[in-house]
Amino acid sequence: xxxxxxxxRLIDQPTQHSEDEILKRIINDLVGDVSNIQLNSATHLQxxxxxxxxxxxxxxxxxxxxxxxxxxxxxxxx
Amino acid sequence: xxxxxxxRLTEILMGFxxxxxxxxxxxxxxxxRYLYIIRLLxxxxxxxxxxxxxxxxxxxxxxxxxxxxxxxxYNGGADRMSxxxxxxxxxxxxxxxxxxxxxxxxxxxxxxxxxxxISGWVKVVNKxxxxxxxxxDVFLFSAxxxxxxxxxxxxxxxxxxxxxxxxxxxELLFPISLLSSASLGVALFIAATFHFAxxxxxxxxRFFWIWISAYPSILWFQQxxxxxx
Numbered sequence: 001x002x003x004x005x006x007x008x009r010l011i012d013q014p015t016q017h018s019e020d021e022i023l024k025r026i027i028n029d030l031v032g033d034v035s036n037i038q039l040n041s042a043t044h045l046q047x048x049x050x051x052x053x054x055x056x057x058x059x060x061x062x063x064x065x066x067x068x069x070x071x072x073x074x075x076x077x078x
Numbered sequence: 079x080x081x082x083x084x085x086r087l088t089e090i091l092m093g094f095x096x097x098x099x100x101x102x103x104x105x106x107x108x109x110x111r112y113l114y115i116i117r118l119l120x121x122x123x124x125x126x127x128x129x130x131x132x133x134x135x136x137x138x139x140x141x142x143x144x145x146x147x148x149x150x151x152y153n154g155g156a157d158r159m160s161x162x163x164x165x166x167x168x169x170x171x172x173x174x175x176x177x178x179x180x181x182x183x184x185x186x187x188x189x190x191x192x193x194x195x196i197s198g199w200v201k202v203v204n205k206x207x208x209x210x211x212x213x214x215d216v217f218l219f220s221a222x223x224x225x226x227x228x229x230x231x232x233x234x235x236x237x238x239x240x241x242x243x244x245x246x247x248x249e250l251l252f253p254i255s256l257l258s259s260a261s262l263g264v265a266l267f268i269a270a271t272f273h274f275a276x277x278x279x280x281x282x283x284r285f286f287w288i289w290i291s292a293y294p295s296i297l298w299f300q301q302x303x304x305x306x307x
Contacts (some may be wrong), residue, residue: 005150
């Protein structure tokens with residue numbers, strides 16, 4: 001729920017703290033997951049926030065936020 | 079239920095709620111872990127009844143530190159309810175007279191009633207909740223960890239409409255349950271079941287434990303206000 005809270009804060013009023021916290025948690029997940037070969041070869045990370053909103057009977061998608069591009073730690077060393 | 083007994087029950091239930099929350103953080107980063115190791119120790123003191131007034135003050139201060147660390151209540155309503163119960167308990171411990179203690183503890187009961195009623199009101203004035211679409215969207219798009227099989231519930235329009243109205247009517251009618259201890263007991267059982275279902279379906283387990291911690295206050299409040307009439 002903290003990640004959801006950070007995402008909501010980034011949509012309302014972006015802060016460095018919320019961006020850092022989401023990046024930190026995604027990186028922790030990636031470092032812990034060695035099974036995905038494609039992810040293992042990745043060197044950088046960027047996340048985006050895609051908001052799905054119902055307008056009348058239609059669903060509309062809009063990207064509200066792009067994070068900075070963050071270098072990933074060397075996972076071979078970990 | 080006497081106020082002393084209700085307060086003691088609140089301390090124990092809140093202690094277990096805080097302990098459970100704290101243990102969740104033991105696998106997180108070191109900076110978070112230290113905060114929650116302290117919180118777990120204080121929660122244990124609360125459960126065994128050791129210097130509960132000062133322990134509650136320390137837990138409140140630690141709660142402020144956690145607010146600062148996460149730049150706000152990171153777990154939504156559950157965090158707010160935790161701080162509300164702590165504030166009310168601290169006011170009870172340090173209130174100058176018994177009347178002021180009752181005001182502080184009664185305020186917690188009042189906020190608990192409002193937490194259900196306002197939640198129902200916000201839903202019932204929303205067209206999407208009245209026609210069941212809002213709940214359908216929750217199952218379809220929720221960011222909470224909903225399993226794929228549960229997401230299939232979004233196709234059962236009539237079931238979700240029934241569930242939506244069930245939740246709204248229960249929340250709106252909750253204040254009426256205060257009229258008798260039996261009706262309040264039934265209402266609290268339904269409410270706890272509702273929170274338990276949310277914990278199982280959406281992983282919102284913190285709401286279940288911390289809302290239950292506030293139940294002794296409303297049981298005491300009902301007897302204090304209505305049982306004498």
